[in-house]
Amino acid sequence: MYAQMVDTGASRLRSREEMDADEQAFQARIDDGQKIEAQDWMPEGYRRTLVRQISQHAHSEIVGMLPEGNWITRAPSLKRKAILLAKVQDEAGHGLYLYSAAETLGVSREQLVDDLHTGRAKYSSIFNYPTLTWADIGAIGWLVDGAAIMNQIPLCRCSYGPYSRAMVRVCKEESFHQRQGYDLLLALCRGSEEQKAMAQDALERWWWPALMMFGPPDADSVHSAQSQAWKIKLLSNDELRQKFVDQTVPQAEYLGLRVPDADLRWNTERGHYDFGAIDWSEFHAVLKGNGPCNRERLQARREAWAEGEWVRAAALAYADKHAAAERHSQAA
Amino acid sequence: MNDARFECLLRLGDNALVLAQRLCAWIGHGPVMEEDMAQANVALDLIGQARLWLAYAGELEGRGRDEDALAYGRDAGAFRNVLLVEQPNGDYAQTIARQFLFDAWHHAELSALTASSDARIAAIAAKALKEVSYHLERSSDWMLRLGDGTAESHARLQAALERLWMYSGELFDADAHDATLVEQGIVPAPQSLRAGWLQQVGAVCTAATLTMPDADAWMQHGGRQGRHSEHLGYLLAEMQFLPRAYPGVQW
Numbered sequence A: 001m002y003a004q005m006v007d008t009g010a011s012r013l014r015s016r017e018e019m020d021a022d023e024q025a026f027q028a029r030i031d032d033g034q035k036i037e038a039q040d041w042m043p044e045g046y047r048r049t050l051v052r053q054i055s056q057h058a059h060s061e062i063v064g065m066l067p068e069g070n071w072i073t074r075a076p077s078l079k080r081k082a083i084l085l086a087k088v089q090d091e092a093g094h095g096l097y098l099y100s101a102a103e104t105l106g107v108s109r110e111q112l113v114d115d116l117h118t119g120r121a122k123y124s125s126i127f128n129y130p131t132l133t134w135a136d137i138g139a140i141g142w143l144v145d146g147a148a149i150m151n152q153i154p155l156c157r158c159s160y161g162p163y164s165r166a167m168v169r170v171c172k173e174e175s176f177h178q179r180q181g182y183d184l185l186l187a188l189c190r191g192s193e194e195q196k197a198m199a200q201d202a203l204e205r206w207w208w209p210a211l212m213m214f215g216p217p218d219a220d221s222v223h224s225a226q227s228q229a230w231k232i233k234l235l236s237n238d239e240l241r242q243k244f245v246d247q248t249v250p251q252a253e254y255l256g257l258r259v260p261d262a263d264l265r266w267n268t269e270r271g272h273y274d275f276g277a278i279d280w281s282e283f284h285a286v287l288k289g290n291g292p293c294n295r296e297r298l299q300a301r302r303e304a305w306a307e308g309e310w311v312r313a314a315a316l317a318y319a320d321k322h323a324a325a326e327r328h329s330q331a332a
Numbered sequence B: 001m002n003d004a005r006f007e008c009l010l011r012l013g014d015n016a017l018v019l020a021q022r023l024c025a026w027i028g029h030g031p032v033m034e035e036d037m038a039q040a041n042v043a044l045d046l047i048g049q050a051r052l053w054l055a056y057a058g059e060l061e062g063r064g065r066d067e068d069a070l071a072y073g074r075d076a077g078a079f080r081n082v083l084l085v086e087q088p089n090g091d092y093a094q095t096i097a098r099q100f101l102f103d104a105w106h107h108a109e110l111s112a113l114t115a116s117s118d119a120r121i122a123a124i125a126a127k128a129l130k131e132v133s134y135h136l137e138r139s140s141d142w143m144l145r146l147g148d149g150t151a152e153s154h155a156r157l158q159a160a161l162e163r164l165w166m167y168s169g170e171l172f173d174a175d176a177h178d179a180t181l182v183e184q185g186i187v188p189a190p191q192s193l194r195a196g197w198l199q200q201v202g203a204v205c206t207a208a209t210l211t212m213p214d215a216d217a218w219m220q221h222g223g224r225q226g227r228h229s230e231h232l233g234y235l236l237a238e239m240q241f242l243p244r245a246y247p248g249v250q251w
Ligand SMILES: [Fe+2]
Pocket: A061, A090, A091, A094, A170, A174
C-alpha cells in the first residue's frame, strides 16, 4: 500500500506465555480494542514498526505530489487546475499529519526526511511511474487514491491513537480525490475519440501498478501476522486487493474502458472477480530503485531540500534573533 | 464604455492568472512542506479571482468567450498582465520579492475597487481583498525573515528586489482606458496608489534591513498594453498546450 512490506523485526509470532508482564498487559489492551497513546508503554518492536509504516506512508504522500504536480501548470481548464492544485495541497497536508503522528513515537521529521533522501526509507512503488498524459491525473485519483482508501479505511481503527486519528482525517479527503479523478475520466470518456483513447491508455498503464500497491501476498508472512496481532494492519494484502478489484471493475465498465487483463472474470461461486497473475518481478525491480522514475522522484525531493536550505536557515536565524530580542526587552 | 471595462477586467484577471501559474511550478519543490501548502493557497486564491474577472470580461464582451476561452485561447499579445507577475520564479527570494511588490499594490487596488461604481467589480474586489490581505501579510513576513535572516538570505533578497524593481513602475501607469474608467468611478487612478505603495514597501524594507531601490529609477512598461517580456510566451505555451492540441473539446 502506501506502506508496502513493512518489516516488524519479528522472526515469529510469540505466544502469550513467552511475553513479559508489560507485553502481556499491552497485548491485552489491544485485544480489548483500546487505543495506545504516545505516552503509554509499548514494546520496542511495536514502536519501530509503526515508525516505519507511518513514515513510509508520509513519504508516499510527499513523493506522490510530484507525478501529479507535473500537470498543474498544464491542466486544460481553470476549474481542473484549481481541483488538481487543491488535491496536491491536500497530499502535502497528509504528509504533514503523518510526520506529526510519527514524531509522537520519538523520531524527528528531519531524521525521517533524511532517511528518504538517502534512500534508507521507502515510499509507495506507484509514484515511480510517469504521468504522461492528462488522463493519468484521472487514473491516479481513481485508482491510486482509490487503492489508498481501501487500505486506510481499516487503519482508522488501528491500535495507535495518533495514527488512527490521522487516518480518519486523511480518508475524508482521499474519497474526494477519488471522485474527482473519476469525474475527470468520465469527461474524457464522454468526449472525443482521442480523449477516450487517452483514458484507455492511462488505465492500461496504471492498472497493474495499482494492484501492486497492496504489496505481495502476505498471508503467510511473519511481519504481517505480527502487525495484525498489534492491530496496525487489519486485512491481508490479498484481501484488500480483491476488494479493490471488485469495486473498480464495474467502475471501469461504466466508463466504457477495458481493464487490461485477459483473465479477468466474475466468479459466481466465490462472489468475487478472478484476475490474472501479477508480475512481481516488476514490483521488486521498482522497489529496488529501478522503476521508470525512481531517480527523478528522489532527485526532485533532494534538490528541493538542498535548495531550500538557505531559506530554512534564514527563517531559523530570524526566529532566534527575535526570540532573543524579546527576552532582552522582557529583562529590561 | 465596455471596451475600457473589458480591458480593465483582463488586466485584473491576467495578473492573477499569470502569477498563479508561476506559483503552481513551486508545488512539490518548495523549501519546506508548509511552504508548498502556503504557495498552493495563494495560487488557489488567485486562480479563483482570475476566473471571476475573466468570466465577467467574457460576458461584457458578448462574443461567447468564457473564462477558459480567454485563458487558453489568447496569444501573449492579447494578455494584459503587468510584466512583474510574468517574471520567472528564480530562487525563493525572487519569488517572495515578486509576490510582495505585487501584493502591496494588489491590496491597495482591490481596496479601492470595493468602492467601484460597477457593483459586480466591487463585489469581486471585496471577496478578493480578504484573500489578498493574507497574501500581503505572508509575503511581508517572508520579506522580514529573508531580509533580516542570514547574510546569504539578505544578499539574495536585496538582489531580487533590485532585479525586479524596474517592473514595479508599470503598476501605476495610466492609459486612455484608465482615464475613461476613472471618470466613471469604476477604477481608482493608478497614480493615486503610488505614494501609499512606496510608503508600505519602504517600511517593510526598513524593517527587513533592506535598501529600497530608487523610486525614480528607470522603469519598464507595456504589459498592460500587451507588450510582454520573452517569458510570457513560454508560460502560455505550457499552460495552453492541451486545449490547443485538442481544440473544441470539453475537459
Ligand atoms: Fe493522501
